Amino acid sequence: xxxxxxPSDPRWANIAKNNLQEILTDHAYCEQKAANSAISxxxxxxxxxxxxxxxxxxxxxxxxxxxxVHKLILEMGFSFGRERKDEYVIKLKxxxxxxxxxxxxxxxxxxxxxxxxxxxxxxxxxxxxxxEGKKLKLFYKKLMISEANHYxxxxxxxxxxxxxxxxxxxxWNSLLEHxxxxxxxxxxxxxxxx
Numbered sequence: 001x002x003x004x005x006x007p008s009d010p011r012w013a014n015i016a017k018n019n020l021q022e023i024l025t026d027h028a029y030c031e032q033k034a035a036n037s038a039i040s041x042x043x044x045x046x047x048x049x050x051x052x053x054x055x056x057x058x059x060x061x062x063x064x065x066x067x068x069v070h071k072l073i074l075e076m077g078f079s080f081g082r083e084r085k086d087e088y089v090i091k092l093k094x095x096x097x098x099x100x101x102x103x104x105x106x107x108x109x110x111x112x113x114x115x116x117x118x119x120x121x122x123x124x125x126x127x128x129x130x131x132e133g134k135k136l137k138l139f140y141k142k143l144m145i146s147e148a149n150h151y152x153x154x155x156x157x158x159x160x161x162x163x164x165x166x167x168x169x170x171x172w173n174s175l176l177e178h179x180x181x182x183x184x185x186x187x188x189x190x191x192x193x194x
Contacts, residue, residue, distance in 0.1 A: 002118040002151065003172075005180035012123075012188045013130040020131075021073070022190040025081040028069040030120065030192050033086070034150075035062035037113065045106055048161070054153060061150075065143060072139065088186060088193035089116060095178045096171070107162045111175055114154035116193070119179070121147035123192055 016023045038059035042052050073080050092115065096108040124144035128137050155172070162168040186193075 002122060002148075003176060004118055004122060005176045006183045008122060008126060008183075009188050013126050015188050015190060016127060017131060019190040020076075021078040021081070023127075023192065024069060024073050024076070024078065026084065026086075026191045028066055028073065028080065029083045030086070031062050031066035031069055033089070034116075035059045035066065037109075038062060041106075041109060048106075050160070051106075051157060054157065058150060058153070061146065065146070068139075084191070086191065086193060088119075088182065088191070091182050091185075092116070092175075092179060095175055103161060103163070107158050107168065107171065110154050110158035110161070111168070111172055114151050114158065114172075115175055115179055117147045117151035117154060119193055121151055 035058075038055040041055045042059070045051055070080060093112055096111075121144050124140045124147055128140035128144055131137055131140065158168050158172075159165060
């Protein structure tokens with residue numbers, strides 16, 4: 001369903017289990033950045049009424065996810081660490097060339113969002129199956145469902161605002177190939193995406 005060209009390395013589950021504080025901290029910042037990204041789309045494209053409405057809903061949901069992860073960190077007796085660079089997102093967002101038509105820029109941002117949500121969904125599925133404890137498993141299962149919905153929304157909006165369906169499909173497939181190579185390059189680390 002997600003269309004990812006390369007599944008996560010199964011060893012990532014062990015890295016996540018053995019570095020749970022790092023994973024949770026990274027996850028919290030991912031949720032915060034997702035909320036910021038949705039707000040940024042509202043600010044950049046205020047004339048697109050449907051986009052604004054949908055992104056405001058996503059921003060609220062993402063900030064509530066941030067709050068939930070932060071609460072979980074504290075409940076587990078962990079401290080909330082400092083933000084780290086997200087190499088995955090930085091490298092992913094360098095794929096499409098800068099400049100061009102404003103509408104192309106919007107479609108590119110929506111496709112980046114869709115792919116980040118897809119990879120998050122896949123990783124949350126792994127966490128829901130591999131982490132210890134019913135509470136953590138259920139927590140990540142619920143978030144997995146939410147990320148899957150966001151993935152669909154971003155792709156739907158990309159199709160809505162693109163000039164043609166073929167343009168979106170070509171860009172999406174190229175971006176998926178780029179992400180596959182990126183996942184190979186990043187290997188496994190103590191982060192949600194990389």
